Amino acid sequence: xxEQDKLLFVKNLTKIFTIGSLLFKTxxxxxxxxxxxxxxxxxxxxxxxxxSGSGKSTLARMLLGLIKPTFGTIQYKGKDxxxxxxxxxxxxxxxxxxxIFQNPFETFSPLxxxxxxxxxxxxxxxxxxxxxxxxxxxxxxxxIFGLSYDxxxxxxxxxxxxGQLQRLSIxxxxxxxxSLLIADEPVSMIDxxxxxxxxxxxxxxxxxxxxxxxxxxHDLATAYYISDRIAIMLRGNIVExxxxxxxxxxxxxxxxxxxQQSIPEPTLESRWDEEIKLSTMEEKEFTMIGCKFAxxxxxxxxxxxxxxxxxxxxxxxxxxxxxYSSPLVKV
Amino acid sequence: MINKNYLIRVENLKAYYxxxxxGIKRLIKAxxxxxxxxxxxxxxxxxxxxxxxxxxxLKVLLGIIxxxxxxxxxKVYYLINHEEKDIFSLSENEFRKLRWKIVSYIPQGSMSVxxxxxxxxxxxxxxxxxxxxxxxxxxxxxxxxxxxLESLGLPLEVLNSYPHQLSGGxxxxxxxxxxxxxxPRIIFADEPTTALDVVVQRGVLQLLKRIQKEHKNxxxxxxxxxGIHAHTSDRIAIMYAGKIIEVASTxxxxxxxxxxxxxxxINSLxxxxDKSFKSSIPGTPPFLANPPSGCRFHERCSEVMSICKxxxxxxxxxxxxxxxxxxxxxxxxx
Numbered sequence: 068x069x070e071q072d073k074l075l076f077v078k079n080l081t082k083i084f085t086i087g088s089l090l091f092k093t094x095x096x097x098x099x100x101x102x103x104x105x106x107x108x109x110x111x112x113x114x115x116x117x118x119s120g121s122g123k124s125t126l127a128r129m130l131l132g133l134i135k136p137t138f139g140t141i142q143y144k145g146k147d148x149x150x151x152x153x154x155x156x157x158x159x160x161x162x163x164x165x166x167i168f169q170n171p172f173e174t175f176s177p178l179x180x181x182x183x184x185x186x187x188x189x190x191x192x193x194x195x196x197x198x199x200x201x202x203x204x205x206x207x208x209x210x211i212f213g214l215s216y217d218x219x220x221x222x223x224x225x226x227x228x229x230g231q232l233q234r235l236s237i238x239x240x241x242x243x244x245x246s247l248l249i250a251d252e253p254v255s256m257i258d259x260x261x262x263x264x265x266x267x268x269x270x271x272x273x274x275x276x277x278x279x280x281x282x283x284x285h286d287l288a289t290a291y292y293i294s295d296r297i298a299i300m301l302r303g304n305i306v307e308x309x310x311x312x313x314x315x316x317x318x319x320x321x322x323x324x325x326x327q328q329s330i331p332e333p334t335l336e337s338r339w340d341e342e343i344k345l346s347t348m349e350e351k352e353f354t355m356i357g358c359k360f361a362x363x364x365x366x367x368x369x370x371x372x373x374x375x376x377x378x379x380x381x382x383x384x385x386x387x388x389x390x391y392s393s394p395l396v397k398v
Numbered sequence: 399m400i401n402k403n404y405l406i407r408v409e410n411l412k413a414y415y416x417x418x419x420x421g422i423k424r425l426i427k428a429x430x431x432x433x434x435x436x437x438x439x440x441x442x443x444x445x446x447x448x449x450x451x452x453x454x455x456l457k458v459l460l461g462i463i464x465x466x467x468x469x470x471x472x473k474v475y476y477l478i479n480h481e482e483k484d485i486f487s488l489s490e491n492e493f494r495k496l497r498w499k500i501v502s503y504i505p506q507g508s509m510s511v512x513x514x515x516x517x518x519x520x521x522x523x524x525x526x527x528x529x530x531x532x533x534x535x536x537x538x539x540x541x542x543x544x545x546x547l548e549s550l551g552l553p554l555e556v557l558n559s560y561p562h563q564l565s566g567g568x569x570x571x572x573x574x575x576x577x578x579x580x581x582p583r584i585i586f587a588d589e590p591t592t593a594l595d596v597v598v599q600r601g602v603l604q605l606l607k608r609i610q611k612e613h614k615n616x617x618x619x620x621x622x623x624x625g626i627h628a629h630t631s632d633r634i635a636i637m638y639a640g641k642i643i644e645v646a647s648t649x650x651x652x653x654x655x656x657x658x659x660x661x662x663x664i665n666s667l668x669x670x671x672d673k674s675f676k677s678s679i680p681g682t683p684p685f686l687a688n689p690p691s692g693c694r695f696h697e698r699c700s701e702v703m704s705i706c707k708x709x710x711x712x713x714x715x716x717x718x719x720x721x722x723x724x725x726x727x728x729x730x731x732x
């Protein structure tokens with residue numbers, strides 16, 4: 068398969084931030100050598116999961132073209148997005164790839180009515196004529212998402228609930244008819260009782276409209292529920308990537324195992340008994356030479372501290388761990 | 399004879415926010431008729447969505463009642479040295495003596511507790527000066543701190559660090575260490591793990607559980623996450639729209655939830671290994687300035703009856719301390 072047949076093609080993507088003063092500089096690999104792809108014509112929900120500081124939001128911002136990578140390429144429909152330099156091309160790209168942010172109260176301006184926000188987006192992207200009637204457009208458009216125009220007519224963001232606003236911000240992102248949505252923690256601010264309605268909406272978008280979704284989250288339970296594939300990130304690296312049933316169902320990387328066991332499942336069967344080790348200094352983990360998990364890993368070996376692990380293809384997924392380097396290891 | 403196995407007893411508490419903005423008067427009934435007991439030696443979970451009044455309830459229990467919040471009705475009793483005390487009759491100065499030593503508090507955002515321009519050690523000292531009248535010498539205090547941190551399994555380097563040098567999980571654990579320094583009888587934790595990742599969250603809850611086991615005191619954890627309660631709480635109180643609608647042991651809540659809202663809360667959560675369709679509770683939580691009549695959940699309830707719209711169900715014991723406020727539990731149309 069050629070690169071042109073892929074919707075999104077990410078290869079060796081790296082972002083380095085330098086911190087400290089002139090004399091004591093530390094390089095932080097916020098995203099380190101990340102590669103993945105999303106195929107065209109086969110809509111899927113791809114989850115990027117990890118703890119805070121794993122680089123998932125930095126990765127999202129690079130995919131949206133908001134910050135430039137230090138190395139590596141991002142190709143969208145065969146076109147390198149770092150080579151976009153005209154306003155016209157940028158408009159075309161941003162029409163195709165739309166973001167959804169974490170806090171719906173920050174997405175909308177508190178001084179504007181929410182309906183204007185949707186209407187203006189449609190006008191700015193030339194989806195409707197400048198003279199088009201607002202209420203007719205919004206009535207038809209919101210109906211697709213099971214929202215009623217009467218519910219939001221003349222309302223300001225503070226008059227709506229977080230769940231309603233997040234639905235609206237998803238509706239707004241879809242005005243341009245994008246092929247890819249990048250949703251950064253879209254449900255973490257939503258109440259437990261309304262969370263599933265947002266998550267189900269993503270599923271519906273994929274099935275009905277063929278929209279691809281990159282779902283960025285630390286909530287592994289909803290990730291399992293909606294995604295097809297998942298990539299687990301740790302300190303800038305993808306440590307395990309593959310079908311979600313495999314990765315979360317029977318994890319291979321010790322870090323994925325720890326994550327999976329730490330999900331507070333709402334059942335009584337699996338109450339935690341063993342105690343776990345936490346990282347004390349985040350900075351240290353970033354600057355470790357070998358595997359970034361070596362300091363906390365229960366199965367750590369000498370090689371883990373000295374050498375960065377390679378990626379191995381095992382059981383339909385990619386695992387970046389020294390445990391799987393020898394062919395003698397049984398999986 | 400009063401049952402003396404409790405630590406705090408709440409009687410028909412009504413705490414409202416009264417706002418008067420540009421001539422528009424509003425009464426927000428954040429806690430509306432709540433009665434329950436907090437026992438000795440237990441972890442009590444208070445669950446509910448945002449805006450259900452759980453943080454307001456906590457504020458009142460801690461005696462932090464400042465306008466626009468005011469208590470309209472009801473009583474809160476603390477049991478201190480086998481003596482029942484009405485906390486609304488205590489003066490601010492008397493209450494100050496209870497805080498930190500008898501009652502303590504772990505807030506949501508640890509960054510707003512720790513002074514950003516002082517080392518952790520100095521922050522601890524500042525708290526000391528504000529709360530402890532009888533002076534302890536510098537050395538004694540440092541020994542006490544070191545002993546306490548070691549018993550909680552925290553690295554001693556944190557004492558000489560500034561808050562920004564610590565990770566979110568470590569800051570939260572330092573805050574927990576701070577609030578438990580004097581072995582308080584009861585600790586209130588308001589969403590202690592909301593901003594944390596799953597692994598760190600587990601570590602923080604693990605620490606809380608260990609403290610409870612060792613000190614044999616009481617911890618009240620407020621969280622919207624039923625998963626957290628399943629793993630840490632001994633008993634759970636479910637709040638909805640300013641009222642407690644169900645209280646029971648964690649086992650009973652999960653194996654035999656009685657109130658339709660509790661059932662929804664548990665069943666709407668996705669689990670690993672289960673991809674079956676999960677739906678949200680229909681509708682949205684009510685606005686508490688103008689709550690619905692009768693049972694406050696009736697607009698969203700799938701098993702609603704005509705009585706639910708007219709009268710308010712009482713929190714009734716169904717046996718074994720499992721209480722629920724629902725007409726279905728009382729055997730339908732009474």
